[in-house]
Amino acid sequence: MFVLYEMTQDVRIDPVNLGQDRTEAITNELNQRLSNRVMLNVGLCMALWDIKSIGAGVIYPGDGGVHSKVVFRYIVFRPFQDEIMVGKIKNCTPEGVHVTLGYFDDILITPECLQYPSKFDEREQVWIWEYKAEDDDEVHEMYMDKGEGIKFRVTGESFNDTTPIPDTNPQGASKNDPQGSSGPQPGSSKAPTGVQSSAGSGNDAGGPLKIPYSITGSINEPGLGLMSWWS
Amino acid sequence: MESKCGQFDIAEKLVPPEGDQNSKRLIGPLSNYEVYQFFKEVKEGNVRGPKNANKWKFNTHLNTVTYEVLQYLQRTPCIVQSPEIIEEFLTKLHPYNLTKAERLTILNTRPSQPVDIQAIVEESEERLTESQIEEILDIVDSTLPPLNANEEAKTDGPQE
Numbered sequence: 001m002f003v004l005y006e007m008t009q010d011v012r013i014d015p016v017n018l019g020q021d022r023t024e025a026i027t028n029e030l031n032q033r034l035s036n037r038v039m040l041n042v043g044l045c046m047a048l049w050d051i052k053s054i055g056a057g058v059i060y061p062g063d064g065g066v067h068s069k070v071v072f073r074y075i076v077f078r079p080f081q082d083e084i085m086v087g088k089i090k091n092c093t094p095e096g097v098h099v100t101l102g103y104f105d106d107i108l109i110t111p112e113c114l115q116y117p118s119k120f121d122e123r124e125q126v127w128i129w130e131y132k133a134e135d136d137d138e139v140h141e142m143y144m145d146k147g148e149g150i151k152f153r154v155t156g157e158s159f160n161d162t163t164p165i166p167d168t169n170p171q172g173a174s175k176n177d178p179q180g181s182s183g184p185q186p187g188s189s190k191a192p193t194g195v196q197s198s199a200g201s202g203n204d205a206g207g208p209l210k211i212p213y214s215i216t217g218s219i220n221e222p223g224l225g226l227m228s229w230w231s
Numbered sequence: 232m233e234s235k236c237g238q239f240d241i242a243e244k245l246v247p248p249e250g251d252q253n254s255k256r257l258i259g260p261l262s263n264y265e266v267y268q269f270f271k272e273v274k275e276g277n278v279r280g281p282k283n284a285n286k287w288k289f290n291t292h293l294n295t296v297t298y299e300v301l302q303y304l305q306r307t308p309c310i311v312q313s314p315e316i317i318e319e320f321l322t323k324l325h326p327y328n329l330t331k332a333e334r335l336t337i338l339n340t341r342p343s344q345p346v347d348i349q350a351i352v353e354e355s356e357e358r359l360t361e362s363q364i365e366e367i368l369d370i371v372d373s374t375l376p377p378l379n380a381n382e383e384a385k386t387d388g389p390q391e
Contacts, residue, residue, distance in 0.1 A: 001260075002265075003258070003259065003261060004261055006256045035290065042255055049269070084350055086307070086340060103296060103300050103303060151350075221350060222346045222350065223344065223349060224350055231343075
């Protein structure tokens with residue numbers, strides 16, 4: 001579920017923080033920058049695990065901050081393919097069952113990955129597994145209620161680049177970007193390239209909300225599904 | 232990184248080449264126990280000691296993550312595990328030729344039913360006999376402590 005990633009980044013210590021212990025200032029800066037954010041093709045960054053090395057501090061003209069190359073390890077949420085995880089049902093929609101882990105919400109179990117046969121109850125907004133035991137003809141309706149614990153298998157993941165790019169946003173681009181510069185903005189120290197807010201706040205210009213990192217799951221095999229079904 | 236340093240040779244030497252920047256390398260998985268211990272320390276550092284409090288104070292993202300992850304992990308069996316327990320568990324599980332990912336999932340989810348093992352272990356019908364599955368469940372039951380007494384009574388009930 002959680003993995004450790006080793007990364008190398010340029011970290012700027014603000015002049016205000018130069019009085020602090022260097023390791024402490026860098027720890028703080030890295031957590032500020034990456035914590036609770038999705039890094040493209042890496043996963044949801046959680047917290048700094050440790051710092052392996054800190055390079056020489058460099059000062060640039062016109063900037064009082066000290067830049068150093070830091071090699072560090074970060075805790076990242078990135079479940080592996082076919083991992084079995086336990087979550088809670090966030091809600092049910094015709095698209096499937098949405099599952100949350102508390103710190104990560106973008107998990108969807110599509111209708112074809114539910115137990116067969118399952119149906120969606122429009123009035124109650126809930127998925128129901130119409131379970132039929134082998135020895136009797138009665139159909140048991142197994143409700144997948146909101147808030148129930150659910151065990152599922154990770155079947156896929158998808159990363160979406162939600163970095164705001166002026167060219168893809170015609171209204172915003174014409175106003176904010178009179179120079180008409182193409183391509184993404186050069187990454188400032190506050191917003192390194194490839195790091196996006198997990199809340200998907202990068203695209204408030206309307207249109208469908210892009211999810212930076214989403215997981216698809218399945219429960220259509222014995223042992224998976226609501227925890228109460230199998231105990 | 233802005234290229235403000237063009238005219239200074241020394242700065243150019245100190246700046247790492249572009250390819251080296253933002254490199255990422257997967258090291259390996261962490262168990263829920265390790266992550267739980269880590270965030271517990273972060274949280275305690277947050278609450279105690281004025282020196283540490285200052286350290287995390289303004290970091291709302293980290294505080295959110297810490298709170299949410301602890302909320303999640305507090306309901307998993309990892310909170311009653313310890314390095315000794317995990318080591319004993321892994322040693323006992325060694326003869327069954329499970330992959331690292333499978334052992335980790337068993338450790339994290341603490342399965343109590345044969346169907347749980349069948350879901351976790353890929354192609355379990357070919358790789359494990361029914362008695363081996365029972366043995367694994369026995370190891371899980373004897374080495375990994377249950378989440379709490381109520382949970383124990385619930386899982387033990389139907390098996391007897």
